[in-house]
Amino acid sequence: MKKYIVKILNENISVNVNEGDHILKGIARYNSSHKANGCRNGGCGVCKIRIVSGEFEVKKWSKEQVSDEEFEKGYALACRVFPKSDMVIEYIGKNNKK
Amino acid sequence: MALKGILRSGLIQLRVLDLEESVDFYHDRIGLTKVGKLGNDRFMLKGYDEFDHHSVVLREADSPGIDFMCFKALDEETVKDVIAKNEKFGYERYEVTDQPGFGTIQMFKIANGHTIGVYSEVELAEQKPMTCNPKIWDKEPHGMEANLFDHALLAGPNQGECVNWFVEVMGMAITEVLYTEDKNGYICTWLSSNTRGHDVALLNFPDAGKLHHFSFQLSGWNDIGRAADIMARYNIKIDAGPMRHGVTRGQTIYFFDPSGNRVETYAGGYEYFPDAPLREWSADRAGEGIFYYTKELNERFLTVLT
Numbered sequence: 551m552k553k554y555i556v557k558i559l560n561e562n563i564s565v566n567v568n569e570g571d572h573i574l575k576g577i578a579r580y581n582s583s584h585k586a587n588g589c590r591n592g593g594c595g596v597c598k599i600r601i602v603s604g605e606f607e608v609k610k611w612s613k614e615q616v617s618d619e620e621f622e623k624g625y626a627l628a629c630r631v632f633p634k635s636d637m638v639i640e641y642i643g644k645n646n647k648k
Numbered sequence: 649m650a651l652k653g654i655l656r657s658g659l660i661q662l663r664v665l666d667l668e669e670s671v672d673f674y675h676d677r678i679g680l681t682k683v684g685k686l687g688n689d690r691f692m693l694k695g696y697d698e699f700d701h702h703s704v705v706l707r708e709a710d711s712p713g714i715d716f717m718c719f720k721a722l723d724e725e726t727v728k729d730v731i732a733k734n735e736k737f738g739y740e741r742y743e744v745t746d747q748p749g750f751g752t753i754q755m756f757k758i759a760n761g762h763t764i765g766v767y768s769e770v771e772l773a774e775q776k777p778m779t780c781n782p783k784i785w786d787k788e789p790h791g792m793e794a795n796l797f798d799h800a801l802l803a804g805p806n807q808g809e810c811v812n813w814f815v816e817v818m819g820m821a822i823t824e825v826l827y828t829e830d831k832n833g834y835i836c837t838w839l840s841s842n843t844r845g846h847d848v849a850l851l852n853f854p855d856a857g858k859l860h861h862f863s864f865q866l867s868g869w870n871d872i873g874r875a876a877d878i879m880a881r882y883n884i885k886i887d888a889g890p891m892r893h894g895v896t897r898g899q900t901i902y903f904f905d906p907s908g909n910r911v912e913t914y915a916g917g918y919e920y921f922p923d924a925p926l927r928e929w930s931a932d933r934a935g936e937g938i939f940y941y942t943k944e945l946n947e948r949f950l951t952v953l954t
Contacts, residue, residue: 583946585947585951587948588908588948588951588952589885589887589904589908589909589910589952589954590885590904590908591885591904591905591906591907591908592665592712592907592908593665593711593712593713593904593907593908593909593954594908594951594952594953594954596948596951596952610665610666611665612665612710612711612712612907612908612954613710613711614710614711614713615711644951
């Protein structure tokens with residue numbers, strides 16, 4: 551199975567994400583009690599990230615958590631981002647609205 | 649008449665990110681009955697053991713969460729009484745008339761950012777429990793076999809004032825409380841209008857109008873296990889359980905719908921009567937109150953809301 555490496559800059563870790571999986575699945579496999587492991591369905595915002603580099607696809611998420619303007623600046627929810635290449639991200643979380 | 653005033657929680661409208669995907673989830677997996685479309689962006693459903701026209705409305709929106717939760721009153725006198733008693737609180741009131749099968753719903757915008765409705769008139773559903781030499785069901789239930797919409801945990805600020813509103817205006821009873829560490833306030837309060845352990849619970853939370861979870865009643869512990877089997881089969885994200893609550897003694901699973909709303913399948917629990925003493929929980933035993941077996945709260949339980 552094809553795997554991508556997603557590097558989380560501000561936590562100094564890299565996780566493997568299988569083709570077709572979202573980033574959070576890789577994070578949760580690395581650490582199931584990671585703070586990002588919330589509703590996993592785009593609703594709660596605890597898995598908010600900033601994408602630094604990489605190719606990806608996204609699914610619909612709560613615009614209360616990530617607005618269209620924020621998405622243009624690279625913000626997203628890890629549970630709704632599906633890597634299409636190796637990626638570099640920062641973990642932001644819900645309560646750290648940069 | 650065994651029960652008067654406010655009878656039960658009876659209607660909830662939820663926001664979902666994808667209506668079609670969500671209707672499939674609530675119908676196929678949870679086992680609700682499809683009642684029908686409501687305009688272009690809403691869909692009505694009900695539990696197989698409910699008499700009323702519908703109890704759950706899903707509305708497609710940009711952000712998940714709850715639009716409102718409504719309570720069935722015995723009669724119009726009760727509704728008028730609620731309107732009159734709300735004057736003391738001064739909460740904004742408006743009327744909703746666009747729920748098929750329902751008469752006018754009086755909506756109140758209470759101080760935790762939630763909208764609470766009261767109605768007395770609702771038509772019987774097409775699919776409803778049998779009443780003449782009744783079988784336990786007319787057509788066998790499917791999915792997790794949810795009997796009915798049971799309760800919701802609403803989060804927001806000004807919890808104390810809102811609890812007073814539910815008690816003084818709606819005539820509901822406090823069944824259990826979870827105190828803050830200094831015991832001068834409440835983290836969470838559970839309220840009932842009937843013999844359930846709760847119809848609604850209020851959680852103190854800084855953000856207004858947030859949904860912690862809403863719940864469907866299942867018949868028993870075996871059904872909770874079967875629901876867990878369905879969640880495993882269809883990769884539904886389980887938040888916690890199968891387990892028991894110390895509060896209400898209910899047996900339960902928390903899981904997430906396709907939009908991240910926390911849903912509960914709930915069974916058992918004690919029967920509440922108005923002369924029962926208040927059940928009290930101290931902050932240091934909150935874990936046991938929620939997760940009776942493992943006794944430890946997890947961060948997700950306290951931070952993940954829609």
